[in-house]
Amino acid sequence: MPRLAKVPRELAFLPFVGSRAVARGLITKRMLSGQTWHRLLPDVYVHADGYQPDDHRMWCDAVALTLPPGAAICARSAAFLWGVNLLDRQTPVAVVLPSTYRPRGHQRVAVSYQRLTGDDITRFANLPVTTPTRTAFDLGRILPRTDAVVAVDALLARRVVRLDTLAGYLAAHPPCPGIRQLRQVLAIAEPLSGSPMETRLRLVLVDGGLPPPVAQHGVHDSRGRLVGRVDLAYPGWRIAIEYEGDHHRERAQFRRDVARLNDLRACGWLVLRFTADDVLRHPDRIIALVRQAIAERERPA
Template identity: 40%
Template sequence: MSVPGWPTAFRGSLAVAAGLVTWDRLRGPRYLRIFPDVYVPVGTEPPDLALRSRAAYRLVEGRGVLSGWSAAEILGASCGPWDAPAEVTVPGRDQRPRPGLAVRRDRLHPGEITRVDDVRTTTPLRTAFDLGRLDDVVEAVVGVDALAHRFRFNPDLLLNFGARYPRARGVLRLPEVLTHADRMAMSPMETRLRMLLVLAGLPRPVAQHPVQDAVARTAVWLDLAYPDRRIGIEYEGEQHARPEDVLRDVGRYTGLVDAGWRIYRYTKYEIRDEPNRIVAQIRRALDV
C-alpha cells in the first residue's frame, strides 16, 4: 500500500494502515501534526511554505488543488510573504479555513489545473490571475511578476481571465495591477522595491537594464535603473553576502562607477524598515 506524500507530508491514518508508522510514534516528538490527520517530520526549522502547502494538499486531495501563494511556491515561482498561509481551492463548502490555511471556494476549468510531481495546483496563468486580484496591490504585482518571469508570459494575458470571469472577486483591480507588472523582474523584493518608488510618485525605473562594457565585451545587468540619469538601484539579497559574490561585486560596482553611474544598494531591512529614506534618496538623485 503506497501512501501519497510519504514521508514528507502525509495522511497519518494511511501511514498507520500501511504499517509505516504507529499512532504512538506519530504523536511523539518526531512528527508534527499540521492539519487534521496530516503530518510532517519535525525538522530543525519550522515548516516553510512549500512543506505547509504539500500538507494542505493532502488535506484536500481528491477534492481540491493548491492555489495562490502555495501554487506559486510549488510551481517554482516562490514569491509569498514569509507568513503567507497555505492556500487551496475547493469547489464547495466542505473545507473550512483553519489556522495557517486559506480556502478559496471556486470551480476551476480542467485547463486551469496542472500537476507537479504528486501535487495538483492551479496553472501558472490561473495562479497569476488569482494573485493579481489580491487587495494589496504591491503583493498582487509581486505575484504576477514572479509567475510571468518564471514562465515567460505576457502579464496582459491575464485580461483573458478577467473577460472569462467578470464577476470574480477583485477582478476590477486587475487592470491597475497589470499596468505595474513587469516580467523582467528577477525577484519579489526587486518588485517591492520598484513599487515602493512608483507608488511614491517617482518615475518607473527600468527593470534589468544592461550596462555594456565595449572593451571587455561584457554587460552588467542592473536590477532597476534610470538610464538617462545613469542611476542604478540594486536589491542585495542574501546571496550577495557569500564571500565569492562580495569579491565579484567589488569589481562590478567599480566598473559602473567608473562609467559614470551612481549606484544605490538596498537590503530587505531598508525596504522593510526605512522606505521613506529610500524614496528620499532616489528623489534627490533624480532631482524631482
C-alpha cells in the same frame, strides 16, 4: 531493546490516509496511535522521520489527500508549488473548494470558495493545483497591492506564466472581486524583476512619482563590451539603482561588486545602492536621493 516496527515502503515518506492504509493491511489502527506516526490532519498521518512542521510541501501533500473533486491548492501555496516562495513561517495551505463542500476547519488549512473551470486546475506531482495563470490571477486580486505586484512579478520571472496570457485570461474572465486592482497590477508588472525586494524597490520609485525605471538594464562601455546589468536604471541619466541583499556581504561577492561598481563609474554611471531597511522603513529617503541624483544629472555642466 524493543524491536522497531517495520515500516511499509508506501508509508515511509509521504503523508497518507490512515483508514486507507489500515484497510489495505499495511498497518493496524493500534499502530497509528504509536510514536512511529505523526498525525497531521484528521485521518492523515506521516512517518515520524518525515515530519517537518515548517515544510509547506509536506502540508500540501497532506491537505491534498482530503480534497474533494473540483477542489485545488491555490494562491500562495500554488505559487510555492510553481517555484515561487511567498510564504511566511507556518503559512496554512490555501485551498479553493466547491461551494457545496464544508469541511471541518483546521489551523493549517485556509479555505476559500470559488467556481473554477476544468482549465483552471491542473496537477503538479499528482497534487490538484490551480494553473500558473489562475494562480497569478488570484494573487493579483486578493493580496494587498504591493504584495500582489511582488507575486505576479515573481511568477512572470519564473516563466511559468506570460504577461500576455494573463492579460488575455483577465479580459475573458467575468467580473469578480479584485479585478480593478489586478488591472493596475498588470499595468506595472515586470517580468524581468530579479527578486521580490527589487520589485518593492521599483514600486517605491513609481509610487513616489518618479518615472518607471528599466529593469535589468545592460550597461556597455565605449567599445560595446557589457560591463554588467543593473537592477534598475534610468539610462537617459545614467543612473543605476541597486538592491543590496545579504549575499553582497560575502567577501567574494563584495570584491566582485567593487570591481563592477568601478567599471560602471568609468562608463559615467552613478550607482545608488539601497538595503531592505531603506526599502521597508525609509522609502522617502530613497525617493529624495533619486530625485537629487536626477536633478544633478539634468544640471548643465
